[in-house]
Amino acid sequence: RKEVEQDPGPFNVPEGATVAFNCTYSNSASQSFFWYRQDCRKEPKLLMSVYSSGNEDGRFTAQLNRASQYISLLIRDSKLSDSATYLCVVKGNAGGTSYGKLTFGQGTILTVHP
Amino acid sequence: EPEVTQTPSHQVTQMGQEVILRCVPISNHLYFYWYRQILGQKVEFLVSFYNNEISEKSEIFDDQFSVERPDGSNFTLKIRSTKLEDSAMYFCASRAYVSSGNTIYFGEGSWLTVV
Numbered sequence: 001r002k003e004v005e006q007d008p009g010p011f012n013v014p015e016g017a018t019v020a021f022n023c024t025y026s027n028s029a030s031q032s033f034f035w036y037r038q039d040c041r042k043e044p045k046l047l048m049s050v051y052s053s054g055n056e057d058g059r060f061t062a063q064l065n066r067a068s069q070y071i072s073l074l075i076r077d078s079k080l081s082d083s084a085t086y087l088c089v090v091k092g093n094a095g096g097t098s099y100g101k102l103t104f105g106q107g108t109i110l111t112v113h114p
Numbered sequence: 115e116p117e118v119t120q121t122p123s124h125q126v127t128q129m130g131q132e133v134i135l136r137c138v139p140i141s142n143h144l145y146f147y148w149y150r151q152i153l154g155q156k157v158e159f160l161v162s163f164y165n166n167e168i169s170e171k172s173e174i175f176d177d178q179f180s181v182e183r184p185d186g187s188n189f190t191l192k193i194r195s196t197k198l199e200d201s202a203m204y205f206c207a208s209r210a211y212v213s214s215g216n217t218i219y220f221g222e223g224s225w226l227t228v229v
Contacts (some may be wrong), residue, residue: 043205043220044157052216086158100145101170102218104157 001026003103006088012108017078021108022087023071032091033064035073037084038107044087047073078112085109116140118221120206126227129208130195135224137189137206144187147207147218149173157205163189196228 005021013019022048048055050062050071053085061074071088088105125135139146148160161171175194178200180192189208193200197222206221 013148028150038157041203041223042226043222045220046217100147100218102147102149102157103159106156 002105003027004088004105006105006109008106009029010111012092012111012113013078013080015112015114017112018074018076019078019110020075020087021073021086021110023073023077023105025071025090026090027090027092027103028066028069030090030092033071034089034091034102035050035060035062035071036087036104038087039084044104045107046088047086065111075110078110080112082088083110083112116219118206118208118219118223120204120224123222124225124227126229127196129198129228133193133196133200133226135191135193135204135206135226137191137208138187139189139206139208139222140210140219141187143208143210143219145169145209145211146181146183147209148191149205149207149220150202151205151223152199152202160191160204166217169219196226198228199227201228 012039022086035047036044038044039046048057052064054063059076063072085107087107090103093103121136146163149157151157159172162169169213178194182190203223203225205223207218209218
């Protein structure tokens with residue numbers, strides 16, 4: 001089983017659409033969870049952290065289900081500028097030398113068209 | 115916003131040559147990382163560095179690779195005897211001490227092409 005697994009996509013949606021990405025992770029001891037955004041040939045940029053209580057940042061909502069080891073990202077009212085690859089990212093165990101190491105999913109490509 | 119800077123942005127090198135990729139982490143950060151991304155593939159962890167020593171490394175980070183923080187500001191990745199399969203984007207990242215928050219900041223990357 002892959003450490004972090006995402007919907008393969010790609011997703012091709014019209015402006016204004018709502019789109020949801022899913023992700024699962026294999027290490028139940030993982031401590032922190034994130035969604036990153038990556039534009040073509042650019043560095044990953046933090047979109048938002050993901051908390052068990054769920055969190056929202058404008059049009060973006062992230063959810064974490066630790067029991068199912070499942071993470072989701074919902075984008076409402078998609079904009080052309082949302083076109084990018086969305087990366088599900090998990091950070092290792094607290095303490096020791098694994099703290100800080102990020103494990104990335106393969107990424108899901110989103111294209112928002114007019 | 116503070117940023118991690120990397121040089122060069124793009125380097126082409128002959129197979130078998132040595133390459134040094136340079137990074138200037140954010141000034142008050144204490145943890146440093148190198149990641150790489152082969153074209154079309156996922157971002158992969160290479161190595162983490164703290165207190166002037168490697169704290170963790172992946173299976174990818176074999177004897178061909180080394181890291182150094184020579185002068186307290188730069189953080190370098192050296193790749194010896196490059197191979198075609200080393201062609202990738204290499205990202206440097208840094209993080210402040212854990213009590214200052216957990217955000218990891220990435221540089222814009224150095225694109226390495228081995229020919």
